[in-house]
Amino acid sequence: MPIEFVSPMQDHDCSDSxxxxxxxxxxxxxxxxxxxxxxxxxRTQILLGKSDLIIALFGENKYRQWxxxxxxxxxxxxxxxxxxxxxxxxxxxxxxxxxxxNVTVETIDQAIKVLxxxxxxxx
Amino acid sequence: MPIEFVSPMQDHDCSDSxxxxxxxxxxxxxxxxxxxxxxxxxRTQILLGKSDLIIALFGENKYRQWxxxxxxxxxxxxxxxxxxxxxxxxxxxxxxxxxxxNVTVETIDQAIKVLxxxxxxxx
Amino acid sequence: MPIEFVSPMQDHDCSDSxxxxxxxxxxxxxxxxxxxxxxxxxRTQILLGKSDLIIALFGENKYRQWxxxxxxxxxxxxxxxxxxxxxxxxxxxxxxxxxxxNVTVETIDQAIKVLxxxxxxxx
Amino acid sequence: MPIEFVSPMQDHDCSDSxxxxxxxxxxxxxxxxxxxxxxxxxRTQILLGKSDLIIALFGENKYRQWxxxxxxxxxxxxxxxxxxxxxxxxxxxxxxxxxxxNVTVETIDQAIKVLxxxxxxxx
Amino acid sequence: MPIEFVSPMQDHDCSDSxxxxxxxxxxxxxxxxxxxxxxxxxRTQILLGKSDLIIALFGENKYRQWxxxxxxxxxxxxxxxxxxxxxxxxxxxxxxxxxxxNVTVETIDQAIKVLxxxxxxxx
Amino acid sequence: MPIEFVSPMQDHDCSDSxxxxxxxxxxxxxxxxxxxxxxxxxRTQILLGKSDLIIALFGENKYRQWxxxxxxxxxxxxxxxxxxxxxxxxxxxxxxxxxxxNVTVETIDQAIKVLxxxxxxxx
Amino acid sequence: MPIEFVSPMQDHDCSDSxxxxxxxxxxxxxxxxxxxxxxxxxRTQILLGKSDLIIALFGENKYRQWxxxxxxxxxxxxxxxxxxxxxxxxxxxxxxxxxxxNVTVETIDQAIKVLxxxxxxxx
Amino acid sequence: MPIEFVSPMQDHDCSDSxxxxxxxxxxxxxxxxxxxxxxxxxRTQILLGKSDLIIALFGENKYRQWxxxxxxxxxxxxxxxxxxxxxxxxxxxxxxxxxxxNVTVETIDQAIKVLxxxxxxxx
Numbered sequence: 008m009p010i011e012f013v014s015p016m017q018d019h020d021c022s023d024s025x026x027x028x029x030x031x032x033x034x035x036x037x038x039x040x041x042x043x044x045x046x047x048x049x050r051t052q053i054l055l056g057k058s059d060l061i062i063a064l065f066g067e068n069k070y071r072q073w074x075x076x077x078x079x080x081x082x083x084x085x086x087x088x089x090x091x092x093x094x095x096x097x098x099x100x101x102x103x104x105x106x107x108x109n110v111t112v113e114t115i116d117q118a119i120k121v122l123x124x125x126x127x128x129x130x
Numbered sequence: 131m132p133i134e135f136v137s138p139m140q141d142h143d144c145s146d147s148x149x150x151x152x153x154x155x156x157x158x159x160x161x162x163x164x165x166x167x168x169x170x171x172x173r174t175q176i177l178l179g180k181s182d183l184i185i186a187l188f189g190e191n192k193y194r195q196w197x198x199x200x201x202x203x204x205x206x207x208x209x210x211x212x213x214x215x216x217x218x219x220x221x222x223x224x225x226x227x228x229x230x231x232n233v234t235v236e237t238i239d240q241a242i243k244v245l246x247x248x249x250x251x252x253x
Numbered sequence: 254m255p256i257e258f259v260s261p262m263q264d265h266d267c268s269d270s271x272x273x274x275x276x277x278x279x280x281x282x283x284x285x286x287x288x289x290x291x292x293x294x295x296r297t298q299i300l301l302g303k304s305d306l307i308i309a310l311f312g313e314n315k316y317r318q319w320x321x322x323x324x325x326x327x328x329x330x331x332x333x334x335x336x337x338x339x340x341x342x343x344x345x346x347x348x349x350x351x352x353x354x355n356v357t358v359e360t361i362d363q364a365i366k367v368l369x370x371x372x373x374x375x376x
Numbered sequence: 377m378p379i380e381f382v383s384p385m386q387d388h389d390c391s392d393s394x395x396x397x398x399x400x401x402x403x404x405x406x407x408x409x410x411x412x413x414x415x416x417x418x419r420t421q422i423l424l425g426k427s428d429l430i431i432a433l434f435g436e437n438k439y440r441q442w443x444x445x446x447x448x449x450x451x452x453x454x455x456x457x458x459x460x461x462x463x464x465x466x467x468x469x470x471x472x473x474x475x476x477x478n479v480t481v482e483t484i485d486q487a488i489k490v491l492x493x494x495x496x497x498x499x
Numbered sequence: 500m501p502i503e504f505v506s507p508m509q510d511h512d513c514s515d516s517x518x519x520x521x522x523x524x525x526x527x528x529x530x531x532x533x534x535x536x537x538x539x540x541x542r543t544q545i546l547l548g549k550s551d552l553i554i555a556l557f558g559e560n561k562y563r564q565w566x567x568x569x570x571x572x573x574x575x576x577x578x579x580x581x582x583x584x585x586x587x588x589x590x591x592x593x594x595x596x597x598x599x600x601n602v603t604v605e606t607i608d609q610a611i612k613v614l615x616x617x618x619x620x621x622x
Numbered sequence: 623m624p625i626e627f628v629s630p631m632q633d634h635d636c637s638d639s640x641x642x643x644x645x646x647x648x649x650x651x652x653x654x655x656x657x658x659x660x661x662x663x664x665r666t667q668i669l670l671g672k673s674d675l676i677i678a679l680f681g682e683n684k685y686r687q688w689x690x691x692x693x694x695x696x697x698x699x700x701x702x703x704x705x706x707x708x709x710x711x712x713x714x715x716x717x718x719x720x721x722x723x724n725v726t727v728e729t730i731d732q733a734i735k736v737l738x739x740x741x742x743x744x745x
Numbered sequence: 746m747p748i749e750f751v752s753p754m755q756d757h758d759c760s761d762s763x764x765x766x767x768x769x770x771x772x773x774x775x776x777x778x779x780x781x782x783x784x785x786x787x788r789t790q791i792l793l794g795k796s797d798l799i800i801a802l803f804g805e806n807k808y809r810q811w812x813x814x815x816x817x818x819x820x821x822x823x824x825x826x827x828x829x830x831x832x833x834x835x836x837x838x839x840x841x842x843x844x845x846x847n848v849t850v851e852t853i854d855q856a857i858k859v860l861x862x863x864x865x866x867x868x
Numbered sequence: 869m870p871i872e873f874v875s876p877m878q879d880h881d882c883s884d885s886x887x888x889x890x891x892x893x894x895x896x897x898x899x900x901x902x903x904x905x906x907x908x909x910x911r912t913q914i915l916l917g918k919s920d921l922i923i924a925l926f927g928e929n930k931y932r933q934w935x936x937x938x939x940x941x942x943x944x945x946x947x948x949x950x951x952x953x954x955x956x957x958x959x960x961x962x963x964x965x966x967x968x969x970n971v972t973v974e975t976i977d978q979a980i981k982v983l984x985x986x987x988x989x990x991x
């Protein structure tokens with residue numbers, strides 16, 4: 008399939024430190040975070056804006072995963088098609104997001120099957 | 131002509147079963163339909179969103195063809211040019227759609243002639 | 254509740270004859286329909302454009318109800334909230350519309366309950 | 377100040393049960409949630425769409441508060457002005473939201489002061 | 500009917516001289532026209548932007564009536580409903596505008612009948 | 623310069639007869655015109671929608687040139703850059719269009735110079 | 746005339762100190778400015794968003810008046826009608842803004858005359 | 869990096885004289901400026917409209933740099949990502965622009981680092 012995948016910065020340390028890598032050491036954790044988050048937002052805005060389909064994969068980890076939820080929500084607001092892959096344990100807190108997504112699947116393999124179906128243009 | 135044609139899934143069985151093919155067997159016909167329709171909607175939204183011109187071909191069959199009518203209507207709402215090809219017997223129920231379309235023709239051949247005229251850029 | 258309800262023209266004869274009532278007798282049924290449908294479209298566009306919420310009620314009658322389906326679809330395209338009330342027998346042909354609607358209910362009374370919930374702003 | 381405040385449904389039980397209150401008992405928790413969340417989404421979409429300014433108040437509770445984050449994000453996507461009030465402990469997970477908001481304050485009283493400043497049109 | 504009618508400046512002399520009335524005598528006819536047209540455009544943009552329905556009345560006079568054609572065209576581009584009233588003699592040069600209008604009528608009385616039909620919300 | 627020029631159909635006979643060439647002989651001049659104009663509008667909408675810059679060339683002929691004026695106006699409504707080339711004799715009737723255009727020039731050569739300036743990206 | 750005038754905060758001290766008035770003393774001038782400017786931006790966004798017409802008055806003072814230029818520019822980007830009142834000495838640096846404005850006048854009195862002309866709906 | 873940089877016309881003389889180069893000698897400085905600025909605006913509108921990211925570099929010179937401020941502001945209004953590079957001395961007059969930008973950096977090198985981070989899609 009002629010698909011190119013991009014994603015928010017996945018390297019957590021890189022994402023947290025990019026502000027200081029660009030602007031130099033910041034006075035404290037608040038400013039370190041502010042500098043980093045602005046650059047992460049810029050990066051995500053450009054890549055998401057160029058995407059034809061957004062896939063939001065939630066994990067069962069300890070993190071609140073607000074960025075995943077917000078990027079999924081931005082896809083909806085921009086009328087970009089959205090597939091979400093939530094773990095079963097997060098069903099209840101994600102119940103308002105789920106019906107706004109185009110498709111909710113349970114595994115990455117299922118999301119790949121949906122992608123294949125989109126590109127099946129000879130049927 | 132440098133035109134690529136795409137369409138909603140034309141294989142009726144494939145369209146009806148795609149939900150179960152992706153998500154596995156569903157509890158009943160309602161959920162089977164819901165799973166399938168969401169994936170069909172996702173596929174149509176992406177392909178229609180990338181199209182420069184929508185051609186809606188209605189048949190004289192027993193089906194209500196709501197998807198054809200609604201996809202045509204989406205083209206109008208998105209300001210995408212629309213050609214409709216209705217059978218004569220459906221003139222009255224389609225009378226509100228017809229004046230919203232850019233062009234109404236009677237046969238596929240006539241639609242092809244319209245396409246040729248668009249690409250006649252040397253005239 | 255401070256709600257005002259408007260609707261497409263419900264008087265079928267009035268809807269079909271409005272073109273001739275405005276423009277005079279037309280040469281044949283095709284032109285009679287075209288004249289009427291343009292005025293009906295104008296009326297629906299203005300009223301739907303001013304609405305905060307669209308409720309699409311499908312019946313179990315013989316009609317194809319394309320206008321209901323298309324007006325519901327226009328609500329979706331304009332990001333206007335949409336409640337649909339389909340009869341059980343039309344579940345399958347409406348399966349692509351249903352997940353695009355905000356809420357699908359089975360009776361008018363249920364739709365009224367949803368309206369009440371929206372205006373419950375003191376909770 | 378001539379301000380009217382509306383909010384998402386604050387009564388947690390009411391929010392969770394509204395689907396069954398409208399549609400009757402659902403087969404299981406998943407469908408109970410789906411029915412409720414669609415109606416909550418409809419209600420929030422209408423009220424948020426009519427608002428001139430969104431204030432997102434995060435708490436220090438155990439909940440993931442994805443709805444608060446997503447409603448805040450919708451405000452940004454719709455170019456509606458946004459004030460967020462995050463607790464200090466949530467600074468890091470909200471660091472990508474904070475620079476997208478118009479104003480970040482620490483208390484409700486501070487948000488009220490901002491509202492007063494907006495309406496100070498005689499200065 | 501609770502309708503308010505506004506229009507582009509109908510007083511031809513007033514329309515042509517408003518630039519000099521605001522800015523003082525201009526060096527020549529070109530600048531006199533430029534000063535006037537900018538103020539006329541501002542006035543029309545505000546009034547047309549607040550209108551729910553545009554009615555474009557063409558006359559059988561010697562003028563080219565480009566402003567009428569362009570204001571009608573702006574209504575179309577803004578998705579504002581449009582009724583045009585062309586004289587029979589102008590059918591051919593207006594043939595590309597006519598199918599873009601919602602409704603084409605022959606007399607002002609007919610346009611009034613269409614307005615009445617829109618406000619017939621009890622039918 | 624890597625520029626591709628397209629235009630509305632310039633062959634007047636071809637433009638007037640395209641409706642009958644597609645749909646067959648029409649009952650009278652009105653329907654002949656309606657059939658042709660819809661196809662011309664479709665063609666222009668697609669080509670204008672894909673253009674980065676619109677150049678509207680007015681002539682000193684007897685025609686009212688409403689299509690030129692309306693296509694120029696559509697460019698403005700779509701925020702597409704617009705250059706107009708009016709003959710001196712049409713200054714007064716085009717006075718409301720002129721200040722809405724980005725640039726008004728007097729000759730085709732001058733328009734070409736403007737194009738060259740846009741592509742001078744090394745300066 | 747039934748006009749309500751609002752403006753960005755005109756009290757320079759109040760505008761510069763509002764951040765500290767809401768959030769308390771800030772560590773240094775940079776943060777004092779950042780806190781204030783975000784609240785000023787919020788206030789201007791709401792008021793400008795509700796305005797039907799923007800009037801940008803430039804002064805002959807020492808300030809760079811970037812906010813005036815940017816608010817004028819926002820009006821243009823939002824397709825809101827714009828009148829600018831530049832002092833003669835600022836003609837050259839404002840030459841790119843001037844042709845984007847709807848109307849450029851030299852005095853406040855002239856701007857008032859333009860307003861009167863807009864509301865002259867009986868002519 | 870597969871990046872193409874374009875910019876407003878950097879050659880100050882070329883920018884100021886382009887109107888006369890296209891249209892011939894103008895009567896005075898005002899018209900010379902008006903002719904030039906319209907062509908500069910057209911050029912900037914096309915190039916900025918095609919850009920994925922805008923970088924606004926302010927200098928410590930005597931100029932008011934309104935065009936830089938306004939082009940930055942247009943990027944914001946069009947939801948195009950924006951990096952600004954202000955000199956320290958201009959912090960205060962640019963304080964309302966800074967929080968609207970995605971990222972504020974101090975040097976061109978830092979802006980390049982941000983660009984590198986965007987294209988780091990393998991992380």
